Amino acid sequence: MAERGRTLAMGEQEAVAGTAIEAPFGRALAALGRTRPEVVGVTADLGKYTDIHPFRDAFPDRYFNVGMAEQNLIAVGAGLAKTGKIAYCTTYGVFATRRAYDFIAIACAHSRAAVKIVAGLPGLTTGYGGTHQAIEDLALAAMIPGLTVIDPCDATEIMQATAAIADVDGPVYMRLQRAQVPVVLDAQRYRFAVGKAALLRDGADVAIVATGIMTPRAIEAAGALAAAGVSAAVLHMPTIKPFDRDAVASLAARTRAVVTAENHVMRGGLASLVAEALFDAGVARRLERIGIPDQFVECGSVPHLQKKYGLTTDAIVAAAKRSLGA
């Protein structure tokens, strides 16, 4: 693709081959709403940019736009949750975590209000620059005691996770991919479970541990590595907290090296959690990390930014080879 530096419109996805589902979160929430009358939707004026419009259209009297007021969004959600509702609150990840952090920590987590925060524009999925790219949201969210943190990898998982988090007895922070979201996992066979890793491909040489949009790239990378004679396993970590440490440690113990891949800064997110899990389990393996460096990222087209900062299949392949000393 020619890189002409065009800034993609907010939330616009790169072109993907294969199938995709439009607004998987909103569709799943609307479906959930039909069987669970206590489900309500709340947004801080980002309804159509967070894909909640299918729910709004199905249940207009269970949908509230609180305006551009993210602190209010989170605490209103807590009030609803404290009064028998299951409140899905949507905004961008940057606004939820940076602006409303105290409200997530105290009004939700400390008060045990089961708010479901659904956060758009994770990491480098927007070209709008540092104001809109949630590059450290997983780390911030995972620091809050009692907050479950999810980074789904495709439309199948978003739809399953949207329903599953309704039954989490506590607040949840879930990253969102919106609009046309690729389908990677087979909806008939895959089963998302909160707190559980998914071994999507087994392998003997290197363990690629990935989350969010990096998981489909890890699967592609494992295919490319196989063609080059390297046996790579892919362990998908949809839940960042509680983190499935045992799955990471046991896979690493039967491979020679580990690669992490995340759409997030490499400190405080997946890479840090994997390093901790390995250290605590006494599994010493070389660790190569794919992720965003410790800096604010500029504006630019999403494919350009993802390539520049190494959020690509090629970068994972190269990291896997490095990890094996190849």
Next chain:
Amino acid sequence: MSLVEILRVLYDDVLRYRPEDPAWPDRDRLILSKGHGCLALYAMLADKGFFPVEALDSFCRRDSILGGHPEAAKVPGVEASTGALGHGLSLGVGMALAARARTRDHRIVVVMGDGEIQEGSVWEAAMSASKHRLSNLTAVIDYNKLQSAGPTREILDLEPITDKFRAFGFATVEVDGHDIDALRSVLGRAPVDSAKPTAVIAHTIKGKGIAFAEGDANWHHKSRLPPEITAALYAALA
């Protein structure tokens, strides 16, 4: 001390609740958004039987459920963890929306400090409350005119406080926050307007009832008192 009469009237005459069943779905909700006023709330909850009165002696002690700010997960009758200021009114908006959706008539009362309403989030919540015409929501401002470092007038003036709430779409009432009969009348007849949330501006005196502490910001969150001061406090309350 400035909010003792407010809570007394709410728990004696206004709110519906079941101490033996703090999670009763149809209860009225009280959120003490100024969490640092929790000692008065604890005393009221103990008096009403949410937990044994003896528990009050453990206030702020190791392993006590009664900390320096109220914790929802620990204290029966405490609806939300507060103390990070500016949360309560938004919580109240959410509870009021849920109450209306359930077509229940329970009320939500949020007690805020005056210094607290310097938090911008209070005004996000205020706009939200009036937009949704939450007449089942009452905000009570404990207006003692002193905050941690001194008079609100000097630090960040709240005036015209009543006009502000009116401009944000609330029906407003001013009341002497230490006059039991006046409080009973005002809190008992809220909502003032059936299409608006109510703001009760309660004029109060910090340290009310203890002559040497009244109106003195130095008594905001005072601890480690010498025995003679403790004795004087008890004497003032006798």
